[in-house]
Amino acid sequence: MKGIIMIIDGMADRPLKEIGYRTPLESANTPNMDRMSKLGISGIMDPIKPGIRAGSDTSHISILGYDPYQVYTGRGPFEAAGVGLNVISGDIAFRCNFSTSNEEGIIIDRRAGRIREKTDEIVSTLNTIKLEGFEDVEIIFKESTGHRAVLILRGEGLSDQVSDSDPKYNGKVPKKVIALDGSPEAIKTAHILNKIVKISYEMLKNHPVNLERIENGKNPANIILPRGAGAVPDVKSFDDKYGIKSACIAETGLIKGIAKLAGIDVIEVDGATGGLDTNLENITNSIIQHAQMDYDFILINIDGADEAGHDGDLQGKLNFLEKVDQMVGEIMKISNTYFILTADHTTPISVMDHTGDPVPIVMSGPEIRVDEVSKFNENAASKGGLCRIRGSDIMNILMDLMNRSEKFGA
Ligand code: ZN
Numbered sequence: 001m002k003g004i005i006m007i008i009d010g011m012a013d014r015p016l017k018e019i020g021y022r023t024p025l026e027s028a029n030t031p032n033m034d035r036m037s038k039l040g041i042s043g044i045m046d047p048i049k050p051g052i053r054a055g056s057d058t059s060h061i062s063i064l065g066y067d068p069y070q071v072y073t074g075r076g077p078f079e080a081a082g083v084g085l086n087v088i089s090g091d092i093a094f095r096c097n098f099s100t101s102n103e104e105g106i107i108i109d110r111r112a113g114r115i116r117e118k119t120d121e122i123v124s125t126l127n128t129i130k131l132e133g134f135e136d137v138e139i140i141f142k143e144s145t146g147h148r149a150v151l152i153l154r155g156e157g158l159s160d161q162v163s164d165s166d167p168k169y170n171g172k173v174p175k176k177v178i179a180l181d182g183s184p185e186a187i188k189t190a191h192i193l194n195k196i197v198k199i200s201y202e203m204l205k206n207h208p209v210n211l212e213r214i215e216n217g218k219n220p221a222n223i224i225l226p227r228g229a230g231a232v233p234d235v236k237s238f239d240d241k242y243g244i245k246s247a248c249i250a251e252t253g254l255i256k257g258i259a260k261l262a263g264i265d266v267i268e269v270d271g272a273t274g275g276l277d278t279n280l281e282n283i284t285n286s287i288i289q290h291a292q293m294d295y296d297f298i299l300i301n302i303d304g305a306d307e308a309g310h311d312g313d314l315q316g317k318l319n320f321l322e323k324v325d326q327m328v329g330e331i332m333k334i335s336n337t338y339f340i341l342t343a344d345h346t347t348p349i350s351v352m353d354h355t356g357d358p359v360p361i362v363m364s365g366p367e368i369r370v371d372e373v374s375k376f377n378e379n380a381a382s383k384g385g386l387c388r389i390r391g392s393d394i395m396n397i398l399m400d401l402m403n404r405s406e407k408f409g410a
Pocket residue numbers: 009010055056057306344345
């Protein structure tokens with residue numbers, strides 16, 4: 001038996017006046033999800049704990065059976081792993097922006113004209129930074145999408161207890177990075193970061209990529225602003241933890257990074273944008289293809305519904321849920337599989353951010369204790385046989401259904 005967990009990011013919602021006090025899931029036409037409810041067992045799920053507003057990262061960590069309060073040190077490590085850096089336990093990782101500074105040192109554009117091209121060339125230059133007195137610390141940059149990048153500091157005596165240099169608003173100077181806990185490690189790390197920010201401007205102000213941008217009337221990416229420090233956690237590999245071979249098909253670097261740090265194979269799919277325009281057909285084909293390979297478990301994350309939620313785009317969310325429903329219909333055809341459909345958190349159209357409401361969950365597969373629920377939505381699912389569970393219960397339930405778990409006691 002195989003297991004598939006499909007997470008439709010931010011799918012759950014709250015009742016909305018515009019659609020007759022129903023939720024988007026209650027309002028959208030989702031015959032396949034409803035059929036799955038009829039054939040399966042439903043419930044509601046608190047990704048972390050009741051009322052806790054989960055991020056996508058902390059929720060996925062919890063659903064995979066790790067304790068987010070232990071593993072999660074910030075977004076940096078997961079973003080770094082997600083862009084393909086080989087992070088190791090103890091590395092200090094940061095998210096960075098390529099930004100534009102003027103000659104007075106004021107940040108005039110935090111996103112460097114939303115730069116898209118040739119950030120790899122800028123990164124090559126940044127990767128030559130050597131800091132006098134800190135030769136033992138490796139400085140590794142890697143570009144991400146658009147104006148984003150990641151930075152890793154690797155070496156002895158470093159700490160993630162440092163503040164951000166990103167001032168968050170244009171028209172300000174970069175913030176001086178300070179040690180948050182006063183430890184020698186944090187003082188050293190803050191010192192290194194302040195030097196990197198300063199040196200990045202010296203190295204980049206006349207960089208060929210930037211001279212070309214200036215010539216074309218675009219803001220140059222002439223300074224790098226790190227934020228969100230996190231120490232790379234020591235994570236037991238997912239496959240060792242459960243004794244299975246696993247893969248992940250996800251769209252965002254954040255979720256891919258979580259999978260990578262857990263040692264799960266990350267499958268890249270062409271056209272997977274993480275937006276409403278993503279290529280669900282390619283993703284579906286990839287899932288079907290990899291389910292036929294020797295993977296025991298596949299984690300799927302589809303991001304569009306969350307984006308629509310953050311944008312307050314009701315119609316976009318409704319349309320996207322209906323498209324995802326067709327995908328669910330295809331995945332239901334995979335045989336010998338326990339299939340779990342849920343969300344990682346609620347992203348209400350009315351709130352435009354994540355909330356702590358529980359999300360609906362449904363499981364189908366052989367010998368499931370089918371309940372009376374016949375619709376897939378927040379309200380109907382709450383009457384199902386799974387009742388109310390936590391994200392951290394899901395892998396236990398799945399492994400038990402797959403007859404792969406160990407007995408506790410005699
Ligand atoms: Zn999410």
